[in-house]
Amino acid sequence: MSTSGSGHGGGRPSPAAAISTTGLRKSYGDKTVLDGIDLHIPAGSVFALLGPNGAGKTTTVQILSTLITADGGQARVAGHDLAADPQAVRAAIGVTGQFSAVDGLITGEENMLLMADLHHLSRREGRRVAAELLDRFDLTEAAKKPASTYSGGMKRRLDIAMTLVGDPRIIFLDEPTTGLDPRSRHNMWQIIRELVTGGVTVFLTTQYLEEADELADRIAVLNGGRIAAQGTAEELKRLIPGGHVRLRFSDPSAYRSAAAALGEASRDDEALALQIPSDGSQRELRSILDWLDAAEIEADELTVHTPDLDDVFFALTGSTSPTSSTSPTVPTQPTYPTHPKEEAR
Known part of the structure; x- marks a missing residue:
């Protein structure tokens, strides 16, 4: 894992990169949005970019998908130099933005055929591809209906189906499940997993930390224009001491x-609750329970919290979780008796 770079080393060859960047920079006037971004995203994987609102996630997607140019640094996408050969990059990628590209005035099928025309497919090939993708995304029954009548989840599925008309090797999904209900969000997760199984690389930005935890092979946290940390979800969770009982x-x-007895434990007098740091291991839990038994103290409820991506996000960005109105608790480090029975005596 790395706090700024790709984190590959030790003499082993890195997997083939679908996307790689070195020192990527972008400013608007005197505001620096990206301040030297280094990424290495292996082909056939899901990469999630997390960060607070305004952190530069969409700017990163826009640069890598050739919609805007960087002010500095280097990037290769699908093996092509972003600055020298943007047209080759465009031919290899698909982009689904925060706002749907679906035209609500025409049917789902007509949206698909329009994309086929834009990709210069023949009429027969376009109809074949459109029919296959509409079926794949469970939109065949609604294909003849105006897209304005579709639910949010259906529009998102149609949006991704349109993105796949050109058979891209890399797909950028910029907050693809924002505004979807839980069932539609889980359906979208399954679609993303199937894309990766088929060899597609997915670059995902999301406001939902659970989504990154569920889907991503690697995650980077963007804060203040820099990568605060990147690695697997488990590597990131080990960065902070948020575990507690x-x-x-x-x-x-x-x-x-x-x-x-546990004078340094975090107290919540209103809820009559104590918070004790713990790694959640069986040994530590047994120690706490033994101590309670030896002291003849009975707790009504014991819950174990191990660090999650909410804790990581809060610790690295100094802001609240985007999916929560309250800050995740990262407790101080109180101590509890190592040998509870002896301490109780």
């Missing part, structure tokens, strides 16, 4: 006794 009591006297 939460004990909740209904008996105020039991809560006070436990709080006094």
